[in-house]
Amino acid sequence: MDLTVRQMDAEEFQRQRQEVLGQWQTGKDVFFEEAVAYQKSLPKSKVFAEKLAEGKEKGITYAQPRAGVALISEHIELLRFLQDEGGADFLPSTIDSYTRQNRYTEAQAGIEESAMIGRSMLNGFPAVNHGVAACRQVVESVQVPVQVRHGTPDARLLAEITIAGGFTDYEGGGISYNIPYSKDVSIESTIKYWQYVDRLIGLYEEQGVKINREPFGPLTGTLVPPAISHAVAVIEGILAVAQGVRSLTLGYGQCGNLLQDVAALHTLPVLAEEYLAKLGLPKVMITTVFHQWMGGFPQDEAKAFGVISWGAVTAALGKASKVIVKTPHEALGIPTKEANAAGIRTTKQILTMLKDQSLPMTSELALEEEMILAETRAILDRVLELGEGDAAVGTVRAFQAGVIDVPFAPSRYNAGKILPARDTTGAVRLLDFGNIPFDERVKEFHRERIAKRGRDEDRDPSFQMVIDDIYAIGKGMLVGRPRG
Amino acid sequence: MDLTVRQMDAEEFQRQRQEVLGQWQTGKDVFFEEAVAYQKSLPKSKVFAEKLAEGKEKGITYAQPRAGVALISEHIELLRFLQDEGGADFLPSTIDSYTRQNRYTEAQAGIEESAMIGRSMLNGFPAVNHGVAACRQVVESVQVPVQVRHGTPDARLLAEITIAGGFTDYEGGGISYNIPYSKDVSIESTIKYWQYVDRLIGLYEEQGVKINREPFGPLTGTLVPPAISHAVAVIEGILAVAQGVRSLTLGYGQCGNLLQDVAALHTLPVLAEEYLAKLGLPKVMITTVFHQWMGGFPQDEAKAFGVISWGAVTAALGKASKVIVKTPHEALGIPTKEANAAGIRTTKQILTMLKDQSLPMTSELALEEEMILAETRAILDRVLELGEGDAAVGTVRAFQAGVIDVPFAPSRYNAGKILPARDTTGAVRLLDFGNIPFDERVKEFHRERIAKRGRDEDRDPSFQMVIDDIYAIGKGMLVGRPRG
């Protein structure tokens, strides 16, 4: 099968389907028609797209945690706790790292060991091993919509099982769940894996079942400039809609500077709509998700609450549709359910207090928006150019050429040439542009801003500055100032 | 002695001094010259005015907790903990409620009972009973400046003892420590008591000792519109400077709407400088202190962290010189030292992350500033008019006339006619103006804003709305919306 943005043909889909459902024994319990019927039996209150649409209309910012443990009953207990004690508006099932690498045998061993010693040895919920019926048990045990959150390059079987299992939202994408999450998997192959997932959801949509799709915005979570994650989000949106997806939540990970982050939230749907229209794709429902700071956290819980709150404030003032919540245990390990619920409550207190407030437009905010728009368009236009109009082909070539380049990504398919650093107000800029196709005006803007910081700190911008920025929030700052 | 804004005459001061120092046995250990020498021996790092000046220059927002317990050694342990584990930039000694009412015998009983049962039975530090030497022990046990925080209508003896005891900042004022803190004490008398305190500090200043004065901004802490607390702060500033005070920190309690709060922080020093100049008083150092939400808190600690953080964000974006920190125990009781330190750390994480960010000027922010300036000037001009140019006399008459009127104040010298309520964005407006001398344009602005909320909530603005607003933050909202 040649790579293309166009809709997968039905035969190819069915061919893969046989293969995919055979990858693990639980695949045999997936029956499409039955699953459609099951999905249709769910009340609106459990359907992601419905609740998102309602929130969008009312201007609500919803809060959603991350959470997942090895065993079903513990997982249900955990989700219920986050719903009842945390007040989570949406629930997740975060998948464990073996499942993410399709290592179902190791996941099985993790389940068994967890059952034996009575604490989760897995860092998430192994949905494939548990199978369709177990997933439905999860969905039926809670009152709000449930989403699959993972980081799986090849998530086809996981999608088959969890969607048949009643989950109504599926995170990830061919770029965002490859580049930050693998080393040796080609982008071409992950785009194809994810086209399968998107096509599967397209098939459900054709049957009147709404499944929301959420590209993973934050990528490596560490000093990713908005234009880069926006370009990836828009491309994944294009790829998804081309396969029949009709409801998209585009994501962005907090950088820490209020104006830049709000500008990023404002521009993300604008860009997506613009490029979908440009490519003649249908108009779909677009919402946004803001991730509270995804990089290194402070170990101290009180300080972590400060970081969590700052993310909540930004989400509220930027009017994100949804915010993904961190916990006071972030720096140390998978949170207890209590710590997780605490993170949600802190966040919700802020979201409700700020519900009716927003950041007014100013020349500074307009400038940030203008820059993000110009930067993202520069990348996307080059991608389409490289792909001769085909976003899928263009993406592969863009990564080869370093036209898209994600900082600190483990993948060898990522150029790894750019270096991000904060400017003196904490906004993330580029210190080294690698091959990102920004024009001179944009480059000058970045250079000038970083140079100003250099002057303020009396040092030349260098990799040491980047390292200082990586540690900064963990040490209680935003900009990694040298000790004075 | 007739009430006047003018400097107390030396004879009257000495006459009162004899009386004041005789109010409790510890008064006999106060010797002015010796105290001046002691104050001068303090390193700059322990002098409030010096550190505030440094912060003002560098654009730092400092964090300060509230704290005080009955016994000296426990009190020192508490302050050291807040300094070392909380990272407090300034320390307080919060005085107990018996001392605040000059009930030194009951305070003594509280000290003795606390010593016996091994936990503090007093809600603060009884500095008068402990005396000068004990205060110096406190000051010498910590590395940062220490301030007296209280709520004492007649705080003359407390000032004598604590300033001789090495404290370098004194909170309160003839209005702000009367109206919210007493029922039957006339404003005339508290203005006079506080003129004594200010004159005492003036005498220290004349000897080259810097003592900072901080009028208590938040008043009753509950839906106080900025113009009212600003008017009080400016008047207390005038009264203090007239007696020789040369370093002022003016306070404001968070209302909860970002734009209104930042506008309030911006306008406070502007107004103070304007009226000091207008009255021909000398230019003094003016800094600002922002109080995290002073009304009812949520009981849940995670939610309380959200409220604390929102206060920290506002202080940082509004560039307050100092922020007074609440704790996750606020709704329940005097915090443990751990809870207190946690509140400081959460706050400081945010202050440092936001150090280099501010809220850009916008038409919305400019409008809030314009309203606060117009409103405060309306009140202050009427006060001066009523006093025929004398701010002290004018204040007494203004309270009589309800020209200054503090919501929910216990004092019978306060008219208690106004009713504040939030508008639909959470800004605090007036639902009933009582006799506050706003012009029609201003009144129309308030009415229109509150009417809009009424429409949004489909109900007529009434006392029920006010009650809903009082409970709102405790229940996780800002605007007290009716249950829908």
Added chain:
Amino acid sequence: MEQKTVVLGVIGSDVHAVGNRILDYAFTQAGFKVINIGVLATQEEFIHSAIETNAEALLVSSLYGHGEMDCRGLREKCQETGIGKIIMYVGGNLVVGKQDFESVKERFLAMGFDRVYPPGTLPDTPIEDLRKDLGMTID
């Protein structure tokens, strides 16, 4: 239905006035005659007002932490003055610090209060309770 009188106040050196305002409003709305003696109220003021107005109950608030010291002996004083059986409720932030409420409650019950309310109590509960304790039926 005949109007029952209650005396409301904040005891001791305590000036917290907001809850007092709301309780006044809520009990009045609920049909009680509220004698509000306000903040900084002494035990004597509570008792005098109750005797003068022939009140059925004392609603004592203490927010600032000294409640334990301020409330001691109130029941005894009531007994001495001939209103020993008057209903006494207490609420607010009764002690210094965040303490286990059950133990706080016991201490105040032992002092002779009929009901003890935890921090953050909304008016509905005590209004309900008082109607019950006064044998007022709600139809």
Added chain:
Amino acid sequence: MEQKTVVLGVIGSDVHAVGNRILDYAFTQAGFKVINIGVLATQEEFIHSAIETNAEALLVSSLYGHGEMDCRGLREKCQETGIGKIIMYVGGNLVVGKQDFESVKERFLAMGFDRVYPPGTLPDTPIEDLRKDLGMTID
């Protein structure tokens, strides 16, 4: 001073790459020759690289929580392949959840690691330690 070689990598199905980049930079700056096998590294890759490059130490990272399962048997495999005495450090967020570090440390020491580092360790400490363990004097 002759350059000592270390093998650096993130073990198991773990993709956390940021700390790895920084450790690479810091150990290189400190004068070590760093063989960085990156993320998603198997036990076998660690051992092969160590043998091939004649490395003095393995610096094993595990961030994602499965460290306990992924690290088991590494020392034994080293012994089987003739590098049984190689210095082995491990660091990161080694187990699932916030656990008492002392007990985590013991578990990993028992697995044969020479040093075990808590979450958030800065590079200076392990660099210092490694110099000491390799008998390199710093003047």
